[in-house]
Amino acid sequence: MNTLEVVHLSFGYANGVNALSDVSFTVAEGDCVGLIGPNGAGKSTLMMHLNGLLPNKMGAEASIRVFGEPICPRNLDRIRRDVGLLFQNPDDQLFCPTVFEDVTFGPRQFGWGDNDVKAAATRALEQVGLPGYGPRSPHHLSHGEKRRVCIAGLLACAPRVLLLDEPTSDLDPRGRRELKTLLKQLPVTKVIASHDLEMIAELCSRVLILDEGRLVREGPAYELLNDEALMLEHGLERPHCLQRTTSAIE
Amino acid sequence: MHHDYLDRFSRLDSPIHRTPAGVKLACALLLLLTTILVPISRGELFGAIALVLLAITAASRVPPIFLARRLLILEPFVVGVAVLSLLQPGGSAIFFKLVARGTLCLFTVLLLSSTTPFSEILRVFGKLRFPPILITMLALMYRYVFVLVDEAERMSRARASRTFRHDRFRAWRTGAGIIGQLFVRSTTRAERIYAAMCARGWKT
């Protein structure tokens, strides 16, 4: 059973913009998959589908299965617990007055007891390297800290899959390094949408290339990222870390 | 980040800070009531109230300079209303007493807000059975007030950097434009926040 299975997914927004066309792929357990493509390719739209946030107007043959089950109103709660989505802008996701309240938002929605909620939050904050940040106000945190608090908020729900939308955007080099280390340590299945191709090369085993709503290629990360012509064709480029290795070989 | 005067001292460790928010709110209301009930003719009682407030300040360990500065910033609002009394005969004697009374009340609320994190006040509101939608609004508002203020400031700075002529009419037009843009951005941000809340299981 695949962790995530998407078949013939098509989607258009109400204003007529066609965001996704006939996308199909699978993600196995423990995979770390990179989702890359130019701006407007539909990466964020695709991620929101995997979490059940967008309506089910996908087309007759389309289906999205999470752990073998199609997404429907009945299992939406469980899907949202199992599949955590990290939004691109942490200010949109960090909507509670204190860090503690925000990290416990998910567990409280899912009806856990007070002690369990508190324990999960403390554990999650430690996991992201922010112990003791509970009482702080989000607007005093740095961008990187906000992002880590958002991840803690997802980890507190004990997800089995993490979807990350541009996790390293707007981070300074140290923030980026810390986030990469954190992501490497997390044992869950991950789908990472990003322009940060260096990070994708480092963390992901497989890569999906999305362009104008279509899934144009998928395959091993090293192979696809190294294909300069392919990268340039889809508004990307070969990551520098790979360029250095190949030129060293040559 | 420069709004750090907010909540800067609301989480210190002191006997005042440790007092539950509900108790502090009740005491503040009591103090305010007492101050208001003091007849304007018995001004010396104001001194007693001032002493009580100063004692609380000392116990709270909040730096007095911080409080004094905030008091100074807010004082014009008190004086502004008190000025109305000067327009009537015999006003000047009352004016100072009004300012004194207003300042004492202002200081009380200032102490309350400096020693109590707003999220705890919201919890008290919840226990007092405020409408849940109001509490959600207050929490969101408190969280996003500075995000929006920063955004408005950035837009103002962008406007200023391209203003070569100080034309009042244009200033009003662009100022209104900034406010309009702020609202439009707020609607799209609100949609994203709703998505984020749903993604973590929010049910109304």
Added chain:
Amino acid sequence: MHIPDGFLDTKTAAATAGLAVISVGFAARSVRKTLPSSKVPLLGLTAAFVFAAQMLNFPVAGGTSGHLLGGVLAGVLLGPSAGVLVLTSALIVQCLVFADGGLLAIGANVFNMGIVGTAGAYGIYWLVRRYAKGLRGQLAAAAFASWCSVVLASTACAAELAFSGTVRWGVAFPAMAGIHMLIGVGEATITTLVLVAIANTRPDLLQDETRRSAALRYSEVIVYGMLIAVGLALLVSPFASPWPDGLEKVGENLGFLGKTAGKPLAQAPIPDYSIPGIGSPAVATALAGALGTIVMFVFAFFLARLVTPKRVGDPQPPTS
């Protein structure tokens, strides 16, 4: 015009607090029934928006600047009950976080700015809107209603100060209402310009309103209308009486705490102003008020004509 603590006595604070509680409770119920849950974050964000908008400076003359109150703006964008909640939230946070506006006086501030200035003024907007169509009509209605919101809110404020015995009605009312008739022009202008700016980028946000205002719920009209009428009647009644020191009489009859607390601070048998040629100062005030209102009404339509864009921009799909 946030009233700080120390200027209203207990009976005024209590009475306005009572009115405020009823209004806010009703507004909350109303919003819960009519607003889809997807719009709840928008309410919170609009409250933050109103606060941020109130901080913007609009230069007037010398070093002074004007600011937006935003009651009618919130009402036009989200509806009257949502507007009430938005302004109330802004006032609560301003009081408890920034110490702007008194804690005991919060009922009065909510009543003045959140109820009279928002729901009450929205009623005026709605009335004008029934007869003035199109974007220009909407702008004119909003302009006039914004002016009214500031003037009416300041009138209520003056009434509260007088009812408390802090400042005599004959002094407070002309001062407050007079100044705010001028400030109101600023409010009208800013509100109109903001609506134009929104119409240029997202006209759909204003079109929602058109559908809603046509379906204004009668319960809202009745409840807010009654609450405002009760409030104003209560506050203004001592001064409508032929006895200038009617306040003291009211205070004694109602037996509120401490005669000293409710005692007017300074008394004079007759308010000391008049318009030459018109005998009674009360009539003079009424005439001045009526004249100002008519002038503003005409100006509102002129303003709308001035600022309405020749061609409203085509709506763009929002960028993700």
